[in-house]
Amino acid sequence: MSEKAVLVTGACGEIGQALVQNLTMRGGFRVVTADLAPLPDAIKPLVAEHLQGDLVNRVKQFYDYDFDIIYHLAASLSSKAEIATEEAHRINVEGTMQLLMMAAYRSEKYQKPIKFLFPSSIAAYGFPNLAAKIAAGVVKEDEYNTPNTMYGCNKLYCEKLGMYYSR
Ligand SMILES: NC(=O)c1ccc[n+]([C@@H]2O[C@H](COP(=O)([O-])OP(=O)(O)OC[C@H]3O[C@@H](n4cnc5c(N)ncnc54)[C@H](O)[C@@H]3O)[C@@H](O)[C@H]2O)c1
Structure with missing residues (x-):
């Protein structure tokens, strides 16, 4: 069986x-990575190719690859995103949208599904105050989707973008 491009x-x-x-341990994947940082030594030998730099500016480059998954x-996480809100929005939302558009475009053009996995966050949920949070107890997926942070807003919106582009 041929390797899956990831x-x-x-x-x-x-x-x-x-x-x-983990992907290396399971086997059967050709792994391409992208990050602002250089690859740490621990994973360098496991990666076929590393694209270093701001992914928002590099998405055009990904159109040349035939990714299956x-x-x-890549994201600006909660505390950093709360300090540099505009930059967080650019990385978290613009970056995700550009990648989703690339996946949708290639998937449609080549009539082939591309799996897109995006970790959201508990920050996509939000409560007006502590009393409301305690009263709510365990919440369902679609309850309290009222985030209070830039990171949470970005994650929730990108969940919706993922559903939109999957159609
Ligand atoms: N760690 C958790 O507990 C947790 C929980 C829920 C969701 N997540 C999500 O999982 C993902 C990974 O989390 P993590 O804990 O490994 O975060 P992390 O901060 O350790 O890693 C994020 C990586 O993204 C890279 N990055 C940031 N901006 C970039 C850009 N513009 N271009 C290219 N690379 C960029 C950073 O250099 C970093 O290596 C994130 O999307 C995060 O929101 C994490």
């Missing part, structure tokens, strides 16, 4: 490095 964005981060290691992990 793109892992944010591969140098906490989850990205563990994912690359995209793990889109």
Whole structure:
């Protein structure tokens, strides 16, 4: 069976490095990574190609690849996003939308499904105050989708973008 071509964005981060290691252990994948940072030594030998730089400016480059699976992990996380809100929106929303558009375009053009995996966050949920949070207890997927942070707003919106582009 031929190898599946995989793109892992944010591969140098906490989850990205563990994912690359796990994909290698499972076997059958050709892993291409993208991150602002250079590849850490721990995963360097596991990666076929690393595209270093701001992914928002590089998405055009990804159109040249025939990815079967995209793990889109690159993001500006909660505390950083709350300090640099505009930059977080650019990375988290613009970056995700550009990648989704690329996947949808290629999928339609070549009549082939592309799996797009996007980790959302608990920050996509929000409560008006602590009393409301305690009263709510365990919430359902579509309850309290009223985030209070830039990171949460970005994640929730990108969930919706994913559903939109999957159609
Ligand atoms: N860690 C958690 O507990 C957790 C929980 C829920 C969701 N997530 C999501 O999982 C994903 C990975 O989380 P993590 O904990 O590994 O984060 P992390 O901060 O360790 O890694 C993120 C990586 O993205 C890269 N990155 C940031 N901006 C970039 C850009 N413009 N272009 C290219 N690369 C860029 C960073 O250099 C970094 O290596 C994120 O989308 C995060 O929102 C994480």
